[in-house]
Structures are given as structure tokens and as C-alpha cells.
Amino acid sequence: MEKGKDSLDDLFRAKLHDWEAAPSDQALAKFRAHLGQQTDRPRWGIYLRFAAVLFLSLTGGWLAWQVAPTQPQAVPPVGQVTPAPGLAPALSDKAALAHPSDFSKPVQPNEVQQHLVSEEQPALAVNIPNSTAPLIQGQSDGKPNVTKPADETKAGDNLTKAETGTVMEKRLDNEKPDPDLPKLATLAAPEQAEKIQIIIKMGTEASSKDEIREEQEQRKKSRTGMGKFLARINGGEDTSESQKVEIELMGVSKDSLFKKKDKKNR
């Protein structure tokens, strides 16, 4: 009996133990799919590690940049900013204007702001000969070729109005009118020549500091009702000086015009 059983077992063992069956293509595809999943995991791991290292290096660099001992500059608090010497008045003016109390009282047209009327504006009148001289010299294509002098760009950048006025006055003391200007006036057209001569006169007349001041005082004294009227119209700003300058530039006699209107007003 055991012999028969052994023979049966041997028969099946001999035939089936090493029996092989060819797998289908589907099995191979499944196997490759499993392999792909297995091989993808390490790749993703590599990518994740690379991203983590990159992130950490960037973060570390940023932190090192933040923590690194830079030379500490004495930066005052925001409320205690001290402006540059030349900008100090301007900043104070802006701060004063920014205050709400300045906007609470709107300026009425009939009000004359005394601080603006009484303020001296010497720079405007004094600037004329200096600004016109280079304009005429470089007027080749109809456009003014104004070039600032080197001293002016250096000295006048960070100065207030009052300081610029004093600087300009000092410069007028040192400068003299260009002797070539009369020649240019003679070469120009008759109408333009008259204007140029007036300008040259003004330039020569305003060459001295005392004369300028005297002229300003005279202009203040001779400020007529027309000037006050224009000041009222302009909201209190006395623009009579600039208008006078424009009138002078146009070559119209200022005294006769204002005197007639003063008579009419009276």
C-alpha cells in the first residue's frame, strides 16, 4: 500500500515539481507596473530631499542675512527725524501745512495774508539779468538753452528761499554785466532790441545791492490800489511784483499804467 502511494506521489512529483507555464504579457505588464511603482518611490524621495535641502538653505541664508551683524546706524525714531540743514525749513513748512488746523480755516478771497504780503521777494527781481543772459546767448533754435552756472548748482540746491536770496545777492555783487550784450541788442530786430535794452538796463541798474533794495522799497511804497486789488483776487497773494516784471519784460511803462489806474480808483 505504501509502495503504491509512494509511486503515485512520485508520479505527480516527477511530472509537476519542475513543471513550468509561460506567463502571459499581462502578467509581465503587471510586473513592470509594480517595478515602476517601486522605482518611482526613491525618485520622489530624491526630489523631496532636494526640495527640502533647497528650502532649508534658502531659509538659512535669509536668517543669516537677517541676523548678521551689520554696522548699526543711528536711525532716529520716526517721530524725531531731523532733516538736512537745507531742507529743514521746507519740512517744517510742510508739517505746518499738514496740520488739520490749517485746513479748518479756509482762506477767504478778501483776506490778505500779511506774512505773504510782507515777505520780501528779492530773488525774483534779482534773477532777471542772470536768467536772461544765458537765454539770449544760447538762443539759436528758438528754445532757451539755459545752463546753470556750476556755483549755482552747488550752492543753491539745499537752500531755502531766504538763503537763496542772500546767495543771489552775493553773486550779484561779484558779477558784472556782460559787455557783449549791447552788441547783441544792436544785432537783433528793432522790437526785440528795445526789450533787450530794457532788460540790460534792469540788469545794470540792479547790479548793486543797495540799488536793488532801494528799488524794492520804492516799489513797496508805490504799490497802488491795482496791486492790492490783484492781491485780493489772488487770495491774498501779492503777485504785483511778478506782474510788474512781466510788464517790464513786455516793454510797457509801468509807472504810467499804474498812475492812470490809481487816479481812476481814487
Place this chain on the structure above:
Amino acid sequence: MLRLGQPYREEDLIHDCLKGKRSGQEALYKKYSAKMLGICLRYLPDRTEAEDAMVSAMVRIFAQLPTFRQEGSFEGWIRRITVNEALGVLRRKKKIYFEEMEVADRQTSERNAETNLEADELLKMVQFLPTGYRTVFNLYAIEGYSHKEIAEMLGVTESTSKSQLNRARNLLKEMIAKYQGVSLPAL
């Protein structure tokens, strides 16, 4: 190391698979997949199930390859993993049940044992067996496990394993006798 025109040496195959080389893994599949599928088909008659089990066993082999000690046979190690994978499929699908069939324990003649049956025909006979009979017969008669090992693997007693084996043998004898047209002698 892959040598053109020469088969993979087993050591190189294992070495490349351990390194995770795709060429080594595919060479291992080509070398052992047919044999592994033959094992799976003895336990799982359905070919699709058998192929799935073979692929799962192959993946498990790659996963457990670092634990392989090169003292024993690599093929034997692969066979054990494949058998366990097939049994795992049966266990998961609860296909292992041990039928109690009234099969006469008949004496088979030497002539029957010497029949010139082909492997495909014998495989069909094994696949025709009930799952419990087939599993115990495969493990004991073909794989060479003892009843104790079979009892531990299947979670049954040794007597159950023995009875299942005895009934499997008797059924196979009847099948062989019917196939050859030989009437079995009555006891």
C-alpha cells in the same frame, strides 16, 4: 553583471536585484516566472489568479531579497515564497475548506503508477481536486512538507492533514483509472 549572449549568473542576478537594477529584476522574472507560475497553477486553478499570485510573489521576492542568506538554494527560497503567496491568496478568499468525501481507499497497481501521463493531464487532475485535498497533496506529495508543517501552515491538525492527503490520493487514483479506462479492482 549582464553579459551579452550569456545567461545571468545567479550571484550577479541577486547582486543586481539588490542594487535595484531594472535589468537584474527583469532577468530574474524571465528566469523564474514560468516555474513560479507552474507552482501557482497547482494551488490556484484559475490562470488569472495564478498569474496575479506569481507577480505578487515576485514583488515579495524583491522586497525580501536583502534577508536572503546565500547559504541555501535560491530557487528553493523562491519556491517557498511562491507557495506562501498562493496559500495567502487561498486564505484571503477563504477557499480552503476541507471536504469530507467518501472515497474508497483503493489499492493502485504498479501499472497505473507507471502510466505515461503528461504533465498537463496530471495538472488537470490535481486542479480538479477539492481545495483542501489539492492543497495538502501539493504540500506533502510535491513540495515535500511534513504533516506537522502542513498543519502549522494551514492552521489544522496533523490528522486532518493526513486524512485530506489520503482522500486526495484515492480520488486521483480513480481519475487515473477512468482516464486509462482501467477498471479498478474492488477491495
